[in-house]
Amino acid sequence: MSDCKPVSTPMTTSFCSQPKPDSSSCDSKEFRSILGALHYLSITRPDIAFPVNKLAQRMQAPTVTDMQALKRVLRYLKSTISNGIHLTRSSHTSLTSFCDADWAGDTNDRKSTGAYLIYFGPNIISWSCKKQPTVAKSSTEAEYRTIATTTQELIWIQNLLEELQIPLTTPTIFSDNIGATYLCANPIFHSRMKHIAIDYHFVRDLVAAKKLQVSHVPTSHQLADLLTKPLSSTRHHFLKDKIGVIEDTAILRGRKGVLTS
CATH class of the missing domain: 3.30.420.10 (Ribonuclease H-like superfamily/Ribonuclease H)
Structure with a gap:
């Protein structure tokens, strides 16, 4: 997936939670391995919590369609690889x-x-x-x-x-x-x-x-x-920024430096 095409949202708004009857099965071991890694990543990336939760309900018998949805999360992460939770010092303790x-x-x-x-x-x-x-x-x-x-x-x-x-x-x-x-x-x-x-x-x-x-x-x-349903690109990015998952400018500058060197 290193050369995959980035996407702006981790899940399409047309995602259906009900598996299609004609869908063929995929490699369940690979599916569970990738999903387990994404579970770990969701500890610091709440913006992928919903798709990870939905796809985890398919671990019993994943299909090719489920694998495509899982790969879309990876494509989204590639486009937001420099994003993370922004913590600020504050006197507010509410x-x-x-x-x-x-x-x-x-x-x-x-x-x-x-x-x-x-x-x-x-x-x-x-x-x-x-x-x-x-x-x-x-x-x-x-x-x-x-x-x-x-x-x-x-x-x-x-x-x-x-x-x-x-x-x-x-x-x-x-x-x-x-x-x-x-x-x-x-x-x-x-x-x-x-x-x-x-x-x-x-x-x-x-x-x-x-x-x-x-x-x-x-x-x-x-x-x-953001954690209850798949959203449009505009709505997703609006809520992601409001939640506090933003782009780390230092990481972004580092990546650009590597690319230009």
Whole structure:
């Protein structure tokens, strides 16, 4: 793949999660080997978390189409090889998170993919992209479950920072689903959501105790959108830069120096 043609996004917007019945199988060992390397890379590249998550669900019986989608991720990485997470020094010690879910995005089992991004000050420190274990009956339910998962991670990080004696303000979760946002604070919605497991209602207790704030954010500013669905080139690069995955100018200058020498 060293001479492959670069692409601007890691996955096409037309990607279908349901395998084609006439697709032939590919080398499963090679597929899993490349995917394992990409799993390791996603520790520092959240912009490939979604395609890696989707393709990991094909490890049982990968097809030629899956291998082509996997190679597209490699082609994207070639075009963004000098990109990385940009960390900056800041006096802000607040915890902020963005969470999102695509409702019934998997055409095989109609389960949703939930994702979150957590920031400590201006720097991203934790993210996740994972398929939800149960089918959500509404977009509000899918989003609310993602808020609950994000809250668990926030509490763990908050406890860790408190042990390090770092002062913190009330953590904030941003969701683009108004119904899920209201559900966290307004008990009148309880009758509509009784089928949700009781465990997830601990979010409401934290909001009532003013230990957590859940706020609405427009979909256009929802950063976690990058980890829930394949996006267009313009949208992908906009969110990638906002998240903090940017081009390292020092690496880029080094590469240009090697090419010109």
